[in-house]
Amino acid sequence: MKSFVNKAVIFILALSLFLTGCSSSSEEGNSEPKEGNPDVSLENVPDRFKDGEQVKVKVVRKIGGDDHTAQFLAGAKEEGEALGFKVDVFTANGDTAKFHDAIAQALQEDFDAFIISHGDDAATVQDVQKIIDAGKSVVTFDSNGDLASIDGVTLTSQDDAALANLALDQLIKDTNGEANIVYLWVDGFPPMVRRNNVYQEVLKNNPGIKELERFGVASADTSTQTQNAVAAMLNKYPKGEIDAIFATWDAFAIGAARAIKEAGRDEIAIYGIDVSNADLQIMQEENSPWKYTAAVDPKLIGAVNMRIAAKKLAGEETPAAFDLEASLISQEALQSSGSPVNMVNLSEIVEGWGVSTAFEEEWMKTLKEYYK
Numbered sequence: 604m605k606s607f608v609n610k611a612v613i614f615i616l617a618l619s620l621f622l623t624g625c626s627s628s629s630e631e632g633n634s635e636p637k638e639g640n641p642d643v644s645l646e647n648v649p650d651r652f653k654d655g656e657q658v659k660v661k662v663v664r665k666i667g668g669d670d671h672t673a674q675f676l677a678g679a680k681e682e683g684e685a686l687g688f689k690v691d692v693f694t695a696n697g698d699t700a701k702f703h704d705a706i707a708q709a710l711q712e713d714f715d716a717f718i719i720s721h722g723d724d725a726a727t728v729q730d731v732q733k734i735i736d737a738g739k740s741v742v743t744f745d746s747n748g749d750l751a752s753i754d755g756v757t758l759t760s761q762d763d764a765a766l767a768n769l770a771l772d773q774l775i776k777d778t779n780g781e782a783n784i785v786y787l788w789v790d791g792f793p794p795m796v797r798r799n800n801v802y803q804e805v806l807k808n809n810p811g812i813k814e815l816e817r818f819g820v821a822s823a824d825t826s827t828q829t830q831n832a833v834a835a836m837l838n839k840y841p842k843g844e845i846d847a848i849f850a851t852w853d854a855f856a857i858g859a860a861r862a863i864k865e866a867g868r869d870e871i872a873i874y875g876i877d878v879s880n881a882d883l884q885i886m887q888e889e890n891s892p893w894k895y896t897a898a899v900d901p902k903l904i905g906a907v908n909m910r911i912a913a914k915k916l917a918g919e920e921t922p923a924a925f926d927l928e929a930s931l932i933s934q935e936a937l938q939s940s941g942s943p944v945n946m947v948n949l950s951e952i953v954e955g956w957g958v959s960t961a962f963e964e965e966w967m968k969t970l971k972e973y974y975k
Contacts, residue, residue: 639655640975645969645973647966649917652916657688658715660912661692661717662676662679662680662691662717662720663692663702663705663709663719664694664702664719664721665694666721667696667697668696669854670879670880670901671879671901675901675905676692678902678904678906681905681906683909686913691714693705693709697823703730706734710730710733715740716740716741716742717731717734717912718742718743718744718905719731719746720746721792722743723793725747725749728747728749731750731753735756740915741753741755741756742912743756743757744760744908745759745760745792746758746793747793751924756923757921757922758924758925759911760794760926760927761794761904761926763794766876767802767805770874770875770897771805773895773931774872774895775805777847777894778846780811780812782813782847783815783846784813784846785815785816785836785847786814786817786849787855788852789852791821795851795852798876815845818836819851820832826855829857829859830859830861831858833862834862837863837868842868842870845868845870846871846872847871848871850874853875853877853879853882856882857881857882857885860873860892863892868892871892875895876897877896878946883944883949886937891934895931895934896931896932897932898929900957902957907925907927907959907961907962910962910963910964913967914962927959930955930956932953
């Protein structure tokens with residue numbers, strides 16, 4: 604485990620350096636166009652990508668400071684650069700003003716396409732409309748549903764209904780449909796709303812599942828605030844009165860796991876959503892209460908969003924919406940592995956993890972070979 608922790612620390616430091624670079628676009632603007640391999644024919648490539656003019660894509664994400672954000676940005680950047688694009692990424696770290704300022708500034712620059720992540724307010728709809736009016740291509744992830752009213756925009760998301768169902772179905776199975784649970788959730792975010800819709804339906808169809816408490820806050824220190832709130836709540840309920848916690852965000856699950864472990868309440872099981880290296884480490888700890896988490900590979904999300912943007916630039920048809928397939932990760936499978944599991948080798952535990960051919964066209968493979 605010590606080796607795993609050291610690797611995780613190195614990984615997080617590397618991601619931190621990456622995000623530091625993501626926060627500023629000044630250096631990105633000075634990069635030289637990527638040269639291709641003249642021995643690879645571009646005959647089957649769309650005309651948009653044949654003339655050597657480098658495509659420029661801006662990725663702007665509202666939330667940040669977490670492993671999921673780092674991997675999403677890394678996935679988008681890696682996929683775009685493999686196609687020969689110049690990719691400039693920015694995270695506002697939850698600052699709404701910085702988020703919208705970054706979009707406004709990028710619109711004044713010579714970007715061909717935009718990927719907008721977690722734009723949850725009405726101002727995002729206005730921003731995207733301006734981008735479309737300027738003749739640019741737009742793909743959004745986990746953003747305001749009203750963006751669907753703008754022609755040409757693709758809204759992507761994790762399959763939030765599947766994420767919630769995977770976690771809750773397992774909870775029901777493990778408790779035979781009879782459990783007192785605590786619900787960690789926060790309103791106001793599109794994915795949270797979708798997950799809550801499933802949760803409410805599950806409660807309706809399973810009267811043996813009783814909600815004791817619900818709370819949650821989205822902030823710069825969500826995990827710490829959740830830990831404190833869960834610790835206080837545990838004092839209200841003696842051992843045996845709480846069977847499980849359903850955490851709709853991994854930041855909630857991290858805080859809850861810490862509080863449960865400190866209180867010695869190992870009878871409480873956590874069923875969560877989302878995954879990161881920090882999450883996997885906690886799930887693999889001895890006597891960890893975090894039993895299951897449902898998730899989509901965040902790096903793959905970034906890559907798929909970039910492919911959709913590429914298809915738009917090529918003038919090809921793209922859907923108005925697309926959900927990425929979810930998987931369920933069990934503590935038992937992680938702990939039974941012969942070596943520590945992280946986001947890099949998780950695919951050895953979860954079949955199909957991190958792999959998708961969605962929107963991957965043959966001409967994209969040609970471009971990747973050309974710029975390899």
